[in-house]
Amino acid sequence: MKKSRRFLLLVLLGISILVLTSCGKEERIVLNVYNWGDYIDESVIKTFEKQFKIKVNYDTFSTNEDMYVKIKSGGGNYDVLFPSDYAVKRMINEGMLHKLDFDNIPNYQYIEDRFKNLDYDPENEYSIPYMWGTVGILYNQTMVSKPVTSWRILWDEEYKKQILMLDSQRDSIGITLKMLGYSMNTKNYDQLEAAKQALIKQKPLVLAYVGDDVKDKMISGEAALAVVWSGDAVFMMRENSDLRFALPEEGTNLWFDAMVIPSTSKHKAEAEKFINFLCEPEIAFKNTDYIGYSTPHSEAKKRLDPELLNDKAAYPSDEELANSEIFKDLSSFMKDYDRIWTEVKAD
Amino acid sequence: MKKNWMSYPYIVWMLIFIFIPLLLVLFYSVTMRTDQGLIFTLDHYQRFLEPIYLKVLFRSIYLAFICTVLCLVLGYPMAMILAGNDFKRKNIMVFLFVIPMWMNFLLRTYAWMTLLERRGLINTFLSWLRLAPLNLLYTQEAVVLGMVYNFLPFMVLPIYSVLSKIDQQLIEAAEDLGADSVTVFRKIIFPLSLPGVISGITMVFMPAVTTFVISRLLGGGQFTLIGNLIEQQFLYVGDWNFGSAISMVMMLVILLSMGVMSRYDKEHEGGGLW
Numbered sequence: 025m026k027k028s029r030r031f032l033l034l035v036l037l038g039i040s041i042l043v044l045t046s047c048g049k050e051e052r053i054v055l056n057v058y059n060w061g062d063y064i065d066e067s068v069i070k071t072f073e074k075q076f077k078i079k080v081n082y083d084t085f086s087t088n089e090d091m092y093v094k095i096k097s098g099g100g101n102y103d104v105l106f107p108s109d110y111a112v113k114r115m116i117n118e119g120m121l122h123k124l125d126f127d128n129i130p131n132y133q134y135i136e137d138r139f140k141n142l143d144y145d146p147e148n149e150y151s152i153p154y155m156w157g158t159v160g161i162l163y164n165q166t167m168v169s170k171p172v173t174s175w176r177i178l179w180d181e182e183y184k185k186q187i188l189m190l191d192s193q194r195d196s197i198g199i200t201l202k203m204l205g206y207s208m209n210t211k212n213y214d215q216l217e218a219a220k221q222a223l224i225k226q227k228p229l230v231l232a233y234v235g236d237d238v239k240d241k242m243i244s245g246e247a248a249l250a251v252v253w254s255g256d257a258v259f260m261m262r263e264n265s266d267l268r269f270a271l272p273e274e275g276t277n278l279w280f281d282a283m284v285i286p287s288t289s290k291h292k293a294e295a296e297k298f299i300n301f302l303c304e305p306e307i308a309f310k311n312t313d314y315i316g317y318s319t320p321h322s323e324a325k326k327r328l329d330p331e332l333l334n335d336k337a338a339y340p341s342d343e344e345l346a347n348s349e350i351f352k353d354l355s356s357f358m359k360d361y362d363r364i365w366t367e368v369k370a371d
Numbered sequence: 372m373k374k375n376w377m378s379y380p381y382i383v384w385m386l387i388f389i390f391i392p393l394l395l396v397l398f399y400s401v402t403m404r405t406d407q408g409l410i411f412t413l414d415h416y417q418r419f420l421e422p423i424y425l426k427v428l429f430r431s432i433y434l435a436f437i438c439t440v441l442c443l444v445l446g447y448p449m450a451m452i453l454a455g456n457d458f459k460r461k462n463i464m465v466f467l468f469v470i471p472m473w474m475n476f477l478l479r480t481y482a483w484m485t486l487l488e489r490r491g492l493i494n495t496f497l498s499w500l501r502l503a504p505l506n507l508l509y510t511q512e513a514v515v516l517g518m519v520y521n522f523l524p525f526m527v528l529p530i531y532s533v534l535s536k537i538d539q540q541l542i543e544a545a546e547d548l549g550a551d552s553v554t555v556f557r558k559i560i561f562p563l564s565l566p567g568v569i570s571g572i573t574m575v576f577m578p579a580v581t582t583f584v585i586s587r588l589l590g591g592g593q594f595t596l597i598g599n600l601i602e603q604q605f606l607y608v609g610d611w612n613f614g615s616a617i618s619m620v621m622m623l624v625i626l627l628s629m630g631v632m633s634r635y636d637k638e639h640e641g642g643g644l645w
Contacts, residue, residue: 089607232509232591370595
């Protein structure tokens with residue numbers, strides 16, 4: 025009898041704590057932000073919290089697909105997301121995003137015009153670009169004597185077992201399509217079949233299909249060539265001075281990560297405040313400087329170290345990007361890319 | 372044991388976290404979302420029967436089998452040493468054996484990466500001996516090594532617990548009756564330790580056949596296992612239906628292998644898991 029009374033007391037105590045704390049939370053709005061891993065200067069978040077008296081709950085993902093699947097299945101309850109171009113497009117098509125109220129985001133004026141009204145959001149109603157970049161070949165100049173100008177070098181027998189490929193379906197199939205002279209967004213089965221055969225032929229030369237561990241491997245000189253994202257390349261070249269970055273002549277993938285508000289968000293006004301805050305010149309500069317990717321923000325760019333601005337990896341010229349493409353949303357055709365990638369990797 | 376109110380929390384727990392999720396997986400695996408709404412279909416299972424996916428399944432089973440055999444070969448003598456009579460040493464040995472398990476499984480696997488790398492510890496040592504460096508990381512052997520390393524304790528501990536419970540008098544009696552040590556092992560020790568061996572085999576085979584981290588880290592993504600396939604469907608493609616169908620097939624494989632194993636464990640003499 026005594027025991028059960030104590031138990032009851034405990035339960036009551038537990039309930040009252042829950043009720044009291046949840047009351048406390050009501051006073052302060054909590055903004056749930058979902059971004060790529062290591063993709064913001066964390067001090068920026070603290071500044072925002074202080075300035076606007078809004079608490080930020082910061083969470084990270086590692087691929088667009090990861091993020092998309094989570095939002096789609098109703099998880100998370102996020103207010104601000106940072107998807108890439110084709111994921112933005114897909115979410116717009118599926119009605120998953122709020123239209124932004126640009127009166128609340130005056131700092132949009134700082135975004136360079138060439139980053140506005142892009143294919144994935146032609147009227148620029150839903151998204152504001154955050155960072156952009158490319159995919160290229162990072163190579164160790166002490167190990168690679170041939171000039172790196174084409175994706176074909178990743179098929180060169182001389183570098184057998186010294187090549188690291190990205191373990192990412194769209195990127196790896198995409199660059200193969202580019203090498204063969206096709207579009208990265210193709211839905212043509214013959215072209216995809218050709219890409220598959222090329223990738224299977226390449227497999228014996230590949231040391232591994234990697235994700236983020238490419239950084240460790242290239243910095244320590246484990247491999248000679250790797251397919252990497254431009255911002256990661258900037259980081260790795262800082263760590264190992266033997267590394268060089270090249271954008272192949274066949275063209276590559278030009279990508280943009282943008283800030284959007286999912287339609288499930290209950291704090292749209294606050295989310296817009298947050299986006300506007302990230303577009304403030306000083307804040308945008310801080311983030312760009314920390315992350316190492318390329319910024320679409322004119323004021324932030326002006327404040328960057330001129331050395332970085334001249335770095336072809338971070339800020340390639342228009343000619344170098346001439347043949348490049350932006351990923352389009354493949355929606356259900358993605359399954360066919362997945363099948364090809366499975367066949368390559370499982371072969 | 373008579374059921375009482377104490378067991379209800381567990382039943383509720385199992386309902387919410389085991390039974391309902393399993394039903395959901397089953398549901399996803401036999402349905403498809405179309406323009407007309409959800410329809411029943413076996414397409415996902417049929418898709419799994421394509422050669423490429425079967426190849427992945429067989430590779431998973433093959434590698435898990437090799438891993439289990441190696442664990443048994445390495446683990447049985449280890450368990451015998453642990454269960455031996457030298458008590459002072461025994462506790463230290465068991466302790467040393469369990470310590471690595473306190474560390475996170477991922478960390479231990481990453482540690483193998485730095486050992487096996489081309490510029491890793493082993494190859495540095497080889498070049499110091501003026502031997503040619505070896506390609507160790509990102510091979511099938513590295514995957515098996517990672518599996519054996521990580522799952523060996525699951526083989527040793529159940530065998531050890533059964534062996535240490537064996538009545539010493541039985542062994543002494545056998546010796547008194549003239550059996551040599553080989554006969555004692557063959558006729559007394561091994562048969563008595565069988566329940567431990569069987570639960571060891573199941574406990575190693577199950578995680579080995581479903582692993583996806585080891586094959587990705589040590590295999591460099593070149594050796595797609597069934598676990599990788601499932602992960603890919605859920606996280607990257609978002610094809611929950613196909614992913615669920617593969618999961619169901621996987622469960623079937625495990626159930627079958629457990630069924631086969633339990634036929635050899637009719638007596639249920641302790642040490643066994645099921």
